[in-house]
Amino acid sequence: MSYTLALANPKGGVGKTTTTINLGAAFAKKGRKVLLVDLDPQGQMTIGCGLKSLYDSDDFDLLSCILKAEIDKMQAQITRVENFWVMPAHISLLRLEDELVIQKAGESRIKKIIEILTEGYEVCLIDTAPTISILTDAVLVAARRIIVPVQAEDTSLQAVESLRREIAELRDVLNVDIKIVAIVPNMVSSNSVSERVLAQLADRHSETPVFDTTGSALTDLPIRRRIALAKAWYEGKSIFSSCPSCDAVDIYMKLADFLDQKMNSS
Template sequence: MAGSARLCVTNQKGGVGKTTVAINLAGALNELGRDVLFVDLDPQGNATEGLGMLETYDAEPPSLLDALVDPAAVDPEEIIYRHAEMDVVPGNVDMNAAESTLVQEPDGETRLDAVLERLEADYEFVIVDCPPHLGLLTDNALYATENLVIPALAEPTSKRSLELLFDYVGALEMDHDIEIEPRALVANRIGNTRQATEMLEWFDDALPDVPLYRIRKRVALQRAFAEGKSVFAVEEETDMDEVFLTMAETLADQFSNREVPA
């Protein structure tokens, strides 16, 4: 692991609010005064839209894909865009060809690591928003960050999706001789139902060593996304602010004493 703390937000199950969690975690870290780089690795560009930067999705090269294909050939400043809360490497329409392109490259699953080594010098945290499925791009995120933030819905389908994710992570760890650590489990869009309560108990039992954060359904989160900001940059307040701040503080503490290679 290089200078900055790297985290990827991933769950191969779609519709779990992954991008909302990623944006608001990044916003919380910024609120704590941390310098944050946000990387939208999802070819759909949902985070790029949720940060109010949709115009960059069709921007001319170089794009993130160009950097992944040849990390040394792209000037990092050419793919970083400024947002009021954080710097962003946005998604791009070219990323739709990423899987088919990188599969032909040697070590195609390790290219993001090389890109981040060139990008991260000015940042304390790098947050990578993954595609909503497993594959070569998610491999890149897992390999490059080695730290997981996992959003999951408080419903029974999450049991199977988490099992699949951890099986997949285990195989990647063996293939590359690395250790990928789950840093946070985010129970997202929690409703006031018995099923949700039972799933929260299951999360605690299944992953007792992973901090569990409870995000309840709030219209304010959707409105902030529509405004292209995190909840920390809009006037409307929500009680979920404190949950994201607690997560950010815990992560900052976890990484504060780690050894950083010279």
């Protein structure tokens, strides 16, 4: 079964990009044909995959390709990294949100582009910006299944609630079945704040239709704070190739199994 998942959380710095890259590497390790799409105009996933030169390139204008729906030119940018594929972001995307405000039906245009770009891949993961915006809404609508990396801190509860509200509104207004399939605790350390916040997250989200309740959305697979994960991003590699002995490798593999199971049973 093929599926697309968006990684979203309006709170910045919680691990959306780190999870996208390393979960993508885990699915690839499981033998899946994986595409990672960077739709955060800051391009940190692109840079974390060692493709900074594509992000900064003067020879390419992704914004113009999106606005003119030049899919072939976009597909030509898709690059193999390690054992997965990456659709890089480009610096021109920093102006995309302004254009989407002006353009008619911006959300549906982006949704259509995502659908075409992801054709032919078994697992597609889309990294998003730490905002609630037209672009993020378009990604949520296109993917319909969402992973929410969270930091186990009190401010996370507020951020997850904002995202839940946005998804509930998109479900109502557009009649699209968008669901949060996994909340992934990241940068977890062993302390009482982490435990209390995780317990509150688990409690809060059992009933609403926004959360997939075939099993809890809150995964029992916390990713601990590991310098090796920050170092891997800096090196432009996944943790699988930068530091295969890091314990996070095993957690990302289990997270890929968990998502496979969820997506196959829903």
